[in-house]
Amino acid sequence: MRRRTFMGTAAATTVALAAPRVHGQATAARTLRIVPQANLTSLDPVWTTATITRTHSFLVYDTILAVDSNFQVKPQLADGWQIEDDGRTYIFTLRDGQRFHNGEPVRAQDCVASIKRWWARDGFGQEIAKRHDSIEALDDKRFRIKLQRPFSHLLSAIAKPNASPCFVMPESVANTDPFTAITSFVGSGPYRFLPDEWNPGSRVAYAKFDGYVPRQEPPDWTAGGKLANAERMEWHIITDPATAGAALQSGEVDFWELPLHDLLPVLARNRNIEVVNRDPIGTVGMMRLNHLHPPFDNPEIRRALLLAVNQEDYLKAVVGDDPSMFSTSYSYWSNGSPMHTEAGADALKVRSIERARAALQSAGYSGQKVVQLHASDFPTIAAQSQVTADLLRRLGMNLEFVATDWGTVVQRRASREPSDRGGWNVFHTTWAGPDWFDPAAAVGMRTNGLNAWFGWPTSEKIEALRDAWFDAPNLAEQKRIATEIQVEAFQVVPHVPLGHFLSPSAMRRNVTGLIKSPVVLFYNMAKTA
Helix, strand or coil: CCCCCCCCCHHHCCCCCCCCCCCCHHHHHHEEEEECCCCCCCCCCCCCCCHHHHHHHHHHCEECEEECCCCCEEECCEEEEEEEHHHCEEEEEECCCCECCCCCECCHHHHHHHHHHHHHHCHHHHHHHHHEEEEEECCCCEEEEEECCCCCCHHHHHHCCCCCCCEECCHHHHCCCCCCCCCCCCCCCCEEECHHHCECCCEEEEEECCCCCCCCCCCECCECCCCCCCCEEEEECCCCHHHHHHHHHHCCCCEECCCCHHHHHHHHCCCCEEEECCCCCCEEEEEEECCCCCCCCCHHHHHHHHHHCCHHHHHHHHHCCCHHHEECCCCCCCCCCCCCCCCCCHHHHCCCHHHHHHHHHHHCCCCCEEEEEEECCCHHHHHHHHHHHHHHHHCCCEEEEEEECHHHHHHHCCCCCCHHHCCCCEEEEEEEHHHHCCCCCCHHHCCEHHHCCCCCCECHHHHHHHHHHHCCCCHHHHHHHHHHHHHHHHHHCCEEEEEEECCCEEEECCEECCCCCCCCCCCCCEECC
């Protein structure tokens, strides 16, 4: 792979941002300008698991519960909860003073509707849905969930920050069919989304919500006080890394979420810029396969692909040769997770084009087209995608490489149509480390066919093991079952795991309040003049 280099400096590059310039020093100091990781095309965190949509949603919406850096569940919109009836009944009480951006109070009815929409799509939420007996508002401040039998993971499910979090919307919005994207974007979070200033591919804007009442605890991951320290926030979609780097150096933007790794040494040499690793766990790479259509509807062909994959090729394409920036992981569970194991991963350690070619021939691959979606504007995903394109060509597969932007990939990956009618066969994405800690978190490990995440794998065995994992009486039994799930997963191959890497951000030194978390959080941030 040819890696990109940084051409020019801020002094030699003129950057024209899409937004009008902010006039006046005081106004400029109150506006935080961010280059996010990707274009924002979908605003519904239930309809999509796109990370950029989750980042947007943590600004605009609040959650009932949250998780701190010790992985402890904390109240957020809730003031607290009671557990009754030997663990079969949960009663949540909302804290005072919470309002939506339209001025309406946040009610228990809004929470109930939001939970029901969320659990229709989210894999962890579905576990509550199938175990619940009833969910209802008791009054405007209290709601109750009654279960058919105790489910010790209920609080963790509602609190989880990874895809997809349970964000609270007004009841009228939350009543939208969960398989239809919402068209109203009123939340109760620290920032108001400004739809009239949303220009996909160019700019997104937010304004501080003066009616937001933060918790009094310090911010800690998604828990604690959510402070709107900047009066206004603008996201500038700059897809060219050199242009984004120049804008950061000149001070035209304040924070760059996902710089190209090649540019980090250049940025670090600028005394006005700090390069910071905001995620203490790291990012997980994935090659996702479509199980509905040829050629990857054939499990033997999916397993043949494993034989050719060299994780280091992917990791070095993203971060370079510095071993401190990446680590291989021959597991479907994140490094550092209690579930992590290399059981069943022998094929992923072979790294042989010749053996993979022979396995493809034995599996009956006969030149079917492979449509690969490539997000050219998302540097870490694009680097992995280019490695796969080269790999598939070397394997002799009939590749159609569709280069587009990440927003288009997010839209097209939802299509179940064959590749010649707007569908796809393979795409790449990345996840936060906690997204793959265990079967509860791992959205992409669902194998319930058309109800599964994009790619739609089917395995009754994995689904049965997943159910058993939730009912396991202790950690040792959970580990045993997670190992069984992984062994079967390397036979089913819902996707190809591609290891872990760090994704540092870069910011001007006058930016304050960055929360270091596996989830990207822009509230609490501000800048001095």
